[in-house]
Ligand code: SF4
């Protein structure tokens with residue numbers, strides 16, 4: 001798995017959930033399909049009268065979520081930026097040609113009331129729940145940064161083995177210290193709960 005494949009999966013899913021931060025600080029989520037993909041970039045269309053637009057201008061942070069029929073969750077965390085005016089019409093035309101239904105909403109020249117935002121730098125999390133053990137990895141596009149989550153085992157580990165017994169994914173291997181395989185970890189926290197010396201600590 002890699003960032004490029006995740007983007008291709010987004011494209012196949014088609015309609016994605018876009019979460020933003022409301023002007024009053026509340027969570028906001030919408031289904032968006034007016035999207036154009038180019039290598040490691042995502043362009044999307046909206047209209048300037050929408051609250052979505054206000055939130056993108058005010059803050060810009062978005063989380064985009066897609067879920068495949070194979071139980072793969074793909075999440076992108078990024079900041080969206082409005083494209084330059086010189087590029088706006090070009091990307092509107094591209095998106096309308098790829099998504100002809102949009103002409104039902106904005107016929108003819110009325111499409112040009114729209115605006116285009118682009119994501120070039122992002123973190124992408126891939127989480128496959130349809131395999132055993134589960135598989136997860138994180139990638140970046142552009143200058144995106146990985147926000148490490150979950151747990152790791154510190155040098156305080158006394159190798160008692162209690163965490164291995166409770167791990168639902170067999171993600172822990174013996175050693176000094178014991179080690180968590182991050183690609184198979186559910187982030188459930190069971191290992192941290194049983195550790196007698198608090199050797200299981202949050203990452204990041
Ligand atoms: S429970 Fe804690 S001390 Fe015991 S093996 Fe696991 S991490 Fe190490």
Ligand code: SF4
Pocket residue numbers: 151166167168169170171172180184185186187188189190191192
């Ligand atoms: S957080 Fe859960 S899945 Fe991950 S290593 Fe600990 S017990 Fe296993």
